[in-house]
Amino acid sequence: MEPPSSRDLLSLPPDLPIPEDDGAAHHLLGATLPAVALLATDGRRIDLGALPAERTVLYCYPRTGRPGEAPLTPDWDAIPGARGCTAQSSSYRDHYRELSSLGVAVFGVSTQDSEYQREAAQRLHLPFPILSDEDLALTHALNLPTFEVAGMTLLKRMALVIDDGVIAKVFYPVFPSNKNAEEVIAWLRRMG
Numbered sequence: 001m002e003p004p005s006s007r008d009l010l011s012l013p014p015d016l017p018i019p020e021d022d023g024a025a026h027h028l029l030g031a032t033l034p035a036v037a038l039l040a041t042d043g044r045r046i047d048l049g050a051l052p053a054e055r056t057v058l059y060c061y062p063r064t065g066r067p068g069e070a071p072l073t074p075d076w077d078a079i080p081g082a083r084g085c086t087a088q089s090s091s092y093r094d095h096y097r098e099l100s101s102l103g104v105a106v107f108g109v110s111t112q113d114s115e116y117q118r119e120a121a122q123r124l125h126l127p128f129p130i131l132s133d134e135d136l137a138l139t140h141a142l143n144l145p146t147f148e149v150a151g152m153t154l155l156k157r158m159a160l161v162i163d164d165g166v167i168a169k170v171f172y173p174v175f176p177s178n179k180n181a182e183e184v185i186a187w188l189r190r191m192g
Contacts, residue, residue: 012084012176019081019173024145025158028170033162034141039114040129041121046107048131048138049165056105056162057184058131059092060144061085061177062154063112064120072150079149081157084177085110088157089124095181096127102188107131111139111146111154145172159184 033049040046048058064085065071077083089108092099099106106128110117114132121130133139136153139146145156159180161169169187174180 012087012178013077016077016083016176017080018175019157021173022145024156025170025172028142028144028160028167028172031142031167033165033167034138036137036141038109038131038133038138040107040131041114041118041126042129044129046129046131048107048162051105051162051165054164055103055168055188056107057092057099057159058107058109058162059088059157059159059174059180059184060109060155061088061157062147062149063110063152064089064117064124066119067123072152076149079147081173081175081177082147082149082154084157086120086124088174088177088180089120089126089130091178091181092128093124093126095185098185099181099188102185104188109133109138109155111136111152161188 035047035049037045037047062082062085092106109131111133113134117130117132146153147156157174157177159171159174160167
């Protein structure tokens with residue numbers, strides 16, 4: 001295993017295991033978002049089901065790491081879909097203008113606390129808020145796919161396109177994570 005100081009959180013190793021569709025997200029297509037307000041990195045409480053924007057992209061990820069910090073478990077990179085959260089968030093950052101030009105609001109969500117997320121949002125210069133589902137309210141209300149590591153419940157990587165509070169498209173599983181924003185944009189352009 002690489003020492004923590006040598007881990008490049010933006011790069012994805014070429015030998016990462018590819019997550020398989022386990023069917024855990026099939027029920028989400030067409031689901032209405034519940035009235036759950038989550039704390040955002042900009043200090044607001046955001047209820048995704050009550051947003052005024054017609055279209056929203058919510059990307060879900062397990063957890064961002066910090067430079068110089070060891071992963072939760074030595075086999076983190078061996079867990080299909082675990083590695084790549086920083087790369088996924090950076091991809092949405094890099095494509096944010098394009099998504100905005102399509103009239104799309106963007107949010108990320110993880111089960112990390114808002115303080116931890118704020119550090120990542122600032123370090124990565126994210127132009128959109130990250131939402132904390134630390135209490136698993138949204139996760140349980142939608143029965144989002146999760147996995148357990150080091151005593152923590154983490155979201156499996158996915159992206160949801162939400163139209164007026166209803167999930168119109170589910171990207172699951174997402175791999176590689178750094179191409180997720182491009183995949184979402186391609187779908188949005190096809191759908192108009």
